[in-house]
Structures are given as C-alpha cells and as structure tokens.
Amino acid sequence: MGKISIKDIAKQAGVSSATVSRVINNNGRFSEKTREKVLALIEEFEYSPNIVAKSLRTKRSQSIGVIVPDISNEFFSQVTLAIENYCFTKGYSVFVCNTNEDEEKEKLYLKDLEAKGVDGLIYISGGTLDILSHISKRKIPIVCIDRKPKSKDVIIVESDNYSGGFMATEELVRVNCKKIVILKDYRNVTSAMYRFKGYRDALKKYGLPIDPTLVLSINISVNSARDAILELIRTNIAFDGVFATTDWLAVGALDALRQSKIKVPGEVKIVGFDNISITEYSCPKITTINQDKEKIGRISTKKLLEMIDGGPLSDSNEDIIIPVQLIRRETT
Numbered sequence: 001m002g003k004i005s006i007k008d009i010a011k012q013a014g015v016s017s018a019t020v021s022r023v024i025n026n027n028g029r030f031s032e033k034t035r036e037k038v039l040a041l042i043e044e045f046e047y048s049p050n051i052v053a054k055s056l057r058t059k060r061s062q063s064i065g066v067i068v069p070d071i072s073n074e075f076f077s078q079v080t081l082a083i084e085n086y087c088f089t090k091g092y093s094v095f096v097c098n099t100n101e102d103e104e105k106e107k108l109y110l111k112d113l114e115a116k117g118v119d120g121l122i123y124i125s126g127g128t129l130d131i132l133s134h135i136s137k138r139k140i141p142i143v144c145i146d147r148k149p150k151s152k153d154v155i156i157v158e159s160d161n162y163s164g165g166f167m168a169t170e171e172l173v174r175v176n177c178k179k180i181v182i183l184k185d186y187r188n189v190t191s192a193m194y195r196f197k198g199y200r201d202a203l204k205k206y207g208l209p210i211d212p213t214l215v216l217s218i219n220i221s222v223n224s225a226r227d228a229i230l231e232l233i234r235t236n237i238a239f240d241g242v243f244a245t246t247d248w249l250a251v252g253a254l255d256a257l258r259q260s261k262i263k264v265p266g267e268v269k270i271v272g273f274d275n276i277s278i279t280e281y282s283c284p285k286i287t288t289i290n291q292d293k294e295k296i297g298r299i300s301t302k303k304l305l306e307m308i309d310g311g312p313l314s315d316s317n318e319d320i321i322i323p324v325q326l327i328r329r330e331t332t
Contacts, residue, residue: 004045063093064120065113071098074276082297120304141307148190157300157320164289164324165198168271177241183249186217225252247272270331284330
C-alpha cells in the first residue's frame with residue numbers, strides 16, 4: 001500500500017475523516033473505543049500527517065524561530081534550551097539561528113525564517129535590534145529577551161538588570177571595598193546600561209565617588225577584561241573591588257589578578273553577573289548575580305505562543321522583569 005491518508009484510516013475504522021482528525025489532534029468528541037481503533041490503525045499503517053498540507057490549511061507552521069548572538073555562551077544556550085523544552089510540550093518545532101553578532105547574518109536569518117513561515121520569533125540579545133523591522137512588516141509575533149529593541153511593537157522579557165547591578169556593587173561595599181571597578185559592555189545596550197545605573201546608584205547610596213578611571217567600557221570577552229585590569233595595575237590605579245557585568249569578564253579579571261599575584265579576596269574582591277557554571281568551578285569560586293535562565297526562556301515562549309494563538313501583538317510594549325539573586329561565593 002502507498003502512503004495512507006486520513007480517508008483510508010477513516011474507511012478502515014468505519015468512521016468519518018473528521019473523527020479521525022479529532023482523534024489525531026485529541027480535540028472534540030469521540031468514544032474511547034473509536035480512539036483505540038483509530039490509534040491502532042495509525043500504528044499498523046505507520047500513518048503520519050502531511051505537515052505541509054496542514055500548514056497550508058491552518059496557516060500555521062507549528063514552528064518558531066530563535067535568533068541567538070552566540071550559542072556557545074552558556075547564558076544564551078540555557079535560555080534557548082528552556083525555549084526548546086517548552087515548545088516541545090506544545091507541539092512546536094524550533095529553528096535556532098546563531099548570528100555571532102553579525103548584522104548581515106541576522107538579516108539573512110530573518111529573511112530565511114520568514115520564508116519558512118515561522119509563526120513567531122524570539123530574539124535574544126540582538127546586537128542590531130532595529131533590524132526587527134525586516135520581519136515585523138508581516139505582523140509576526142515577536143518576543144525579545146535581554147535587550148530592549150528600538151521597535152515599539154514587541155514584548156520584552158529581561159532580568160532585573162538594575163537591581164542586579166545595585167546588589168553586586170552593594171555586596172562589594174558590604175565587604176569594605178571603596179574603589180570599585182566596573183567592567184561593562186562598550187555598546188549602549190539596555191542590559192549593560194541598567195547594570196551600570198545600578199552600580200552608580202549603589203555608590204551614591206553609600207557615599208562613594210564615581211571615579212571615571214574605574215569605569216571600563218570594553219569588548220565582552222575574557223581577554224578584554226584581563227587586559228583592562230592588567231592596564232590598571234600597570235598604571236598604578238588603586239582599586240579593591242571589581243563588578244564584572246558578565247561572568248566571563250569576572251573570569252578575565254580574576255586571571256589578571258592571579259597573574260599579578262594580587263590575592264582574591266584578600267586584596268581585591270570580585271562580583272560577576274549571570275551565574276554560569278564556571279563561577280562555581282573557578283578557584284576561588286566567583287560571587288555572582290543569578291539570572292533565572294529557565295524562567296526567562298519559559299515565560300518568553302509562553303508569551304509568544306499566547307500571541308500566536310490570537311493574543312495581542314504586544315501593542316502595549318509590555319516589559320516583563322524577572323527577579324535576580326545574589327549568589328555569594330569565595331571572591332567576596
């Protein structure tokens with residue numbers, strides 16, 4: 001027998017095609033006896049639905065796209081895994097597109113996802129967020145994670161970056177740091193800006209001056225952080241605390257201090273941000289701000305699927321803030 005159809009299953013089961021469809025989709029009224037008979041025939045004849053035909057009929061592809069700037073970054077990969085896990089339970093497939101922070105790749109992936117007819121898009125920490133306009137013309141539901149876009153018609157799900165920046169700085173003040181370096185992204189992305197604002201407000205609360213020589217705007221990499229801290233040491237700029245706005249920057253700072261034989265936490269304390277696994281296995285273990293990566297991914301996906309199912313396309317420009325927590329370890 002060639003490829004079997006719903007009509008063939010219906011004929012064998014002695015029911016209508018509509019009843020078979022209801023059993024397959026577990027939607028609507030049918031008896032338990034009918035369900036068992038239809039499912040047995042589906043298994044016997046190895047029936048699988050024609051997904052292309054179904055998507056043409058329903059105008060749904062049962063798929064979403066996820067734009068990721070760097071899938072090797074543990075924060076992004078864990079958020080993406082949470083998205084995929086949630087989608088799996090809801091019958092959705094996920095196309096993951098890793099851009100390496102390359103604007104041209106982002107544009108190509110957006111066109112490709114639109115051509116595939118994805119039902120929605122999750123955009124994680126986009127480097128050039130204005131390009132959302134390339135796909136929003138189709139009025140496709142969009143949820144952004146971590147950074148606010150220029151576009152006004154998307155939902156944003158992000159950690160409480162301001163509170164995280166404040167808590168990280170406050171922790172350093174608590175352990176008697178007076179000259180606190182901040183290592184932050186040189187780009188004006190919203191997550192970095194809020195963390196910096198938290199840093200400034202914490203210093204202000206505790207009567208500490210903001211020293212411009214201790215505000216280091218750099219590339220987000222271990223090497224950049226290490227080099228920046230080594231340069232401070234070389235030029236004899238005094239500091240006793242480091243707030244690294246990502247954990248990898250904290251690792252770079254720790255490496256620079258180790259190379260310079262400066263004791264951590266004896267002489268300099270460090271707080272990172274993200275709570276990725278390296279902070280727990282470094283030596284010493286790094287105090288950090290935890291972002292709830294599973295919750296960020298789950299809530300983002302839940303919101304997107306709600307919009308796909310007929311909810312508003314975020315006309316209110318909703319901003320969902322996920323709480324963060326201080327994880328105190330050995331560097332403070």
